[in-house]
Amino acid sequence: MQSTEDGGAFMKIIKKKVLECIDGDNISVLKLCNLCEAIYPIYSNVFGKGFISNYLMKDLQTSSEKVLKAIEKVPEETKYVSMLYEYNIKKYESIEKLKKDLSNGIVSFLWMKRSIEFIVTFLEKCYITNYSSDVKSCATEAYNEVLKKYHGCITSKFVKLVLNLTPSREKLTKGLGLSSEEEAKRVIAQCIFVAKPMINDISKTIELHNCNFPDKI
Template sequence: MASCEGEDCTFFSRIPKIDDSSCITIELFMSASSILIDFLVLWGKRFYLVKADVDGNIKKVSNAVRDLNVTHLRDMLLQEQTLHLSKKDSSGSVGLLWLKRTYEFLVRTLWHLSQSTSADSMYDIIIKAYDETLTKHHNRLMRHTFKLILHSLPKRSAFIKKLAYDHDGCERQVLSGAANCVKMLQPIVAKLNELLLEFQLEDVS
């Protein structure tokens, strides 16, 4: 069995660092999106629908950016609002709204994971994050389906090992990496939320 050596042995240690979130460029957005997609892949094939939904929203933003020929998300939101496109389901604005909500879910999941112990299950960790973020935006059927899928999650120990690329003895590094990832992503999520509130796409509550 491979063992954990140093800090550079986990999913989090290989994530490119995002240093400046003051102006969200498309490049920054795609970097954050790749973290989200890669993390969902680790959840297994049963979460295909969740990953497919995220992929679809990323595509909406990418298509809008290309069609509008912009390099910043603010410009995309402004142009779609001017063209009365921002409320259409296929718009980059709607795609960005749902991605921001999913990023919030990811951040809370990572935070709860970073604070967890062996007594916690992955279901407990993720359902806490879900109840704090996405559940208020989902209808009853979506909530039921999501919670049903959660029962197929691996055990916490198995998931931590996945995050350590099958290395043993890496729990400390994984939990520390999760906490650091939260610190890196929080300013991005806050900036996205600020933008979406400015363009009246997200609820104030």
């Protein structure tokens, strides 16, 4: 288990990575992918070190790697989130053709954003808005709010099993390396303060370009 100092540093690193994503009114695609690398350990802190956490971490890792591969082809044209969408909207004759070409990173970016949003929403509910609820309830509410609408029956059943593995808040707090729930509230609130507006801005860009695809997995 991480020490308290490491845990505080861990959450501070996530906050730092979020701030690095923001460049004035723009959001860097490359820095968002870097943020994902900082987020990976949260899965093992929540679900333990095993198949489930590795599966979820790999899912986010695969999405971010596909996005990186896509922007490496045209780095200047896709430097920021708004540019990534503008470039691809102009490139394709229709939204359907854009969506079918998985090499452009648009679908992968969408899932990457949803994964980040789920983690942020979960932590916000767990330590700020729904603190009186247990961790499983917070995780379930975050899932219902962010991801459930994009999951088919089989995926939803799998996630339900995963959510049964969520620890107590005390164990989660220790897993994040924080000394107390009060410290966790303070540190996580600082992360949410910068992360949530960024996610909202990304969501607006996606909606503006009609790219919040409702397809289920």
